[in-house]
Amino acid sequence: MKKIIIILLFFFVSFGNANSLIKVDITRGNLDPLPIAVSPLHIDTKSENLESLKKEKLGESISKIIENNFRGTGLFNPLKKDAFVQKPDIAHIKPRFEDWRLIKAQALVTGKILVKDEKLKVEFRLWDLTASKEMVALSFTTTPSNWRRVAHIISDKIYERLTGETGYFDTRIIYVSETGPKDQRVKKLAIMDQDGNGTKYLTLGNELVLTPRFNPTNQLVTYMSYFKNMPRVYLLDIETGIQEVVGNFPGMTFAPRFSPDGKKIIMSFAKDGNSDIYSMDLETREVEKITDHSAIDTSPSYSPDGKYISFNSDRSGIQQIYVMRSDGTQVKRITFGKGLYGTPVWSPRGDLIAFTKVRKGRFYIGVMRSDGTGERLLTENYYQEAPSWSPNGRVLIFYRETKTDSKGKGFSAKLWSIDITGYNERMIKTETDASDPSWSTLLSK
């Protein structure tokens, strides 16, 4: 895997004042998405290999990625380019605001590309068409092969400026790629950009792999593998491809997740029919037993400040969600609704816990406050589970499996996302069937 690339933020032309007229509210379902025009980025005539650059249509490709990102949020409505009234190069210098308002656009993105000395420089501006002024102007310099990431970073900057929240476009998803019939699935670790591009496979599919999760810097992944028929938690360095077993447990370890500082892995260890929660310090290799109960304790997840752990346990007789201090004290059950509750995952903002609920043969993805109050079920289906948060805590990604017929045919597993408002449910395109998604943090901060 390529090294994390360095993108230089070159200059910072201006930053419009905060009380601008256009503002997108993302705290509720947006039924009236903001009309936005993304003008193709034009190519500076001073560029090297100008003709081939024009042929490659890099400027259009970048604008398409931005549009696709915006459309995916459900908060923006990117307008069709054939209605655009101004040439990209002229609009970038100074748009005729009244002309753009005519096509009902409220915001406009323009930009310019320059390739010089084997470096790609991308400049963009965001215009508030209602107030007739520039809101953001930024430029990035990087190697030309990183053009997709530049498009995602631009999307994040615009999203941030218009919603007041950090974006989630310059991110990756790690997941389990699935092929073959339901009773003989071949599973591989796979990683892709948040928009489904650039898929890479990290394992060959010789052994069953499950539940990959990123560390906070996105360079390491912890997951479970059945290598040599010994189901254990592993640690994989994405850049070097080096992997190792986590700890020296005499039995199955599973359900791993990093602590928010990335120093520990928390997981379950099953021995003699009982699963408890353990943590291991990656540096000192020190193992700590956190729960000690004859019931099944699994699916642990730290709060973002590292002070608490949420997990599911069947100590009450059925699977429910609990919260405890990270040393294992003060265990408190937080779900009391009808049905089973599992896979708690703490929001990166700390305010909510996402979960899977099973009731009357149906599976729900929901969110609740970290004390268990305010439960909201976002989506219902035959089978879905394992939510993972976008880095800004606004979107959940999870996987969904279809019901098969009486011969076991018709099976599929796909990744889906939904806003925590309950709106904007979407299938995420993947090259193969997919499950167990985990969302990275922002690659560039």
Add this chain to the structure above:
Amino acid sequence: MKFNSALRNLVLVLFSTLLISACSTAKKAKVDTSDDVYTGTETVEYLAKGVPDRVFFATNKSSLTTRSRDTLRKQATFLRKNKDVTVTIEGHADERGTREYNLALGERRANAAKDYLMTYGVSGKRMTVISYGKEKPVNPASTPLAWSQNRRSVTIKTN
């Protein structure tokens, strides 16, 4: 007249016998589970003649039924007789639970079988346990019957 009514009775008896037998076959095909535990033989394989390789469980449970104990005692007898045989006990769950919980549940089921075999004189050293959770269904259908067949622990000879 009398003869007629006797004939009619006979016909009735014949007819109701047919009806009952039809009922009982229909019932037999349907009720392959008792209290949510699979009792059929469709997926079962054998360690030796008369020694079934697997036992079944109720949803979210790992307790052994009378029938399961009977099967495991047969396995124990077989293993005591064949002292060089080592086994892996696989624990499985159906597809109607979350993945991680099912891994734990499969492990609990396999150990329930292992513990029972140990009480009947099989050394723990001859048995290894592995859980596959919901990852390896024996029947890929999304039906209550398939789920009951998938909630299982299977004893497999490893040598």
